[in-house]
Amino acid sequence: xxxxxxxxxxxxxxxxxxxxxxxxxxxxxxxxxxxxxxxxxxxxxxxxxxxxxxxxxxxxxxxxxxxx
Amino acid sequence: xxxxxxxxxxxxxxxxxxxxxxxxxxxxxxxxxxxxxxxxxxxxxxxxxxxxxxxxxxxxxxxxxxxxxxxxxxxxxxxxxxxxxxxxxxxxxxxxxxxxxxxxxxxxxxxxxxxxxxxxxxxxxxxxxxxxxxxxxxxxxxxxxxxxxxxxxxxxxxxxxxxxxxxx
Numbered sequence: 659x660x661x662x663x664x665x666x667x668x669x670x671x672x673x674x675x676x677x678x679x680x681x682x683x684x685x686x687x688x689x690x691x692x693x694x695x696x697x698x699x700x701x702x703x704x705x706x707x708x709x710x711x712x713x714x715x716x717x718x719x720x721x722x723x724x725x726x
Numbered sequence: 727x728x729x730x731x732x733x734x735x736x737x738x739x740x741x742x743x744x745x746x747x748x749x750x751x752x753x754x755x756x757x758x759x760x761x762x763x764x765x766x767x768x769x770x771x772x773x774x775x776x777x778x779x780x781x782x783x784x785x786x787x788x789x790x791x792x793x794x795x796x797x798x799x800x801x802x803x804x805x806x807x808x809x810x811x812x813x814x815x816x817x818x819x820x821x822x823x824x825x826x827x828x829x830x831x832x833x834x835x836x837x838x839x840x841x842x843x844x845x846x847x848x849x850x851x852x853x854x855x856x857x858x859x860x861x862x863x864x865x866x867x868x869x870x871x872x873x874x875x876x877x878x879x880x881x882x883x884x885x886x887x888x889x890x891x892x893x894x
Contacts, residue, residue, distance in 0.1 A: 664770060664773060664774060666766065666769040666774070668766065668769060668771055668831050672806050675752065676749065676750060676751050676752055676765040677749075677750050677758065679752030680750040680751065680752055680753070680754050680755050680757070680758035680760055681755075683752065683753070683755035683758075684755035684756070684758050684759050685856070686755075686756055687756075689755060689756060691758075691759045691762045691763055692762065692766040694765060694766050694769075695762060695766070697743070705784070706727070707797075708727060708731050708734065708797045708877070709794060709797040709798060711731050711735075711745060711792050712730075712731070712734065712735075712738075712790060712793045712794045712797055715735065715740055715744070715775065715788060715790050716790035716791055716793075716794055718775060719775070720744065720772075720774055721744040721745070721746070721765070721768075721769040721772075721777045722744065722745050722746070723746045723748070723765055724728070724745070724746065724747045724748070725748055725749070725750060725761075726747070726748070726749045726757070
């Protein structure tokens, strides 16, 4: 059911040492990837709590991507 | 944590496929690009929040609000901590054990807290009968009866001929 013009708002929780650095290196090497993810950097994926994710959905994000 | 989130999201009427937990090391730029692209396409296929099949639609914000409040509650936190201790003791961290533990321990506590929040938000507007509450919270009257009785005992709610209302 792909909707035309639907631009999902996705919240990303990225670990500072892993996924955030991977995103950075992907950017430096000029890989193309969709710009829908809004990133929140955390110092470790273990910092993320059930509440953060529920709150993200409550605030209307269409998806939450947790990257460790 | 992820399993708790999935079960709670399903219970609140959100497709749990909307939550992704993936790993990419600092050296894996290309893998990260693959993961993100795949994930964004998956969300595009699901459509906006609340509009996918089996999603709660108009009630969603209220349900999620109740879920956030339940996640803060001391009761749920205690159950969560106790379960973590139990896993540590048994040394069994297999996905099946975690899924079963969450289903049996955390989810019921979470659901109870969520329904409590929904009942309080419903009766704070006007007195409600048990059937009205059941329709509002999307649960059975029997399930709610126990919770309203417990709230009545604590002196938070009162009951009269018109139904339950907030005690002040």
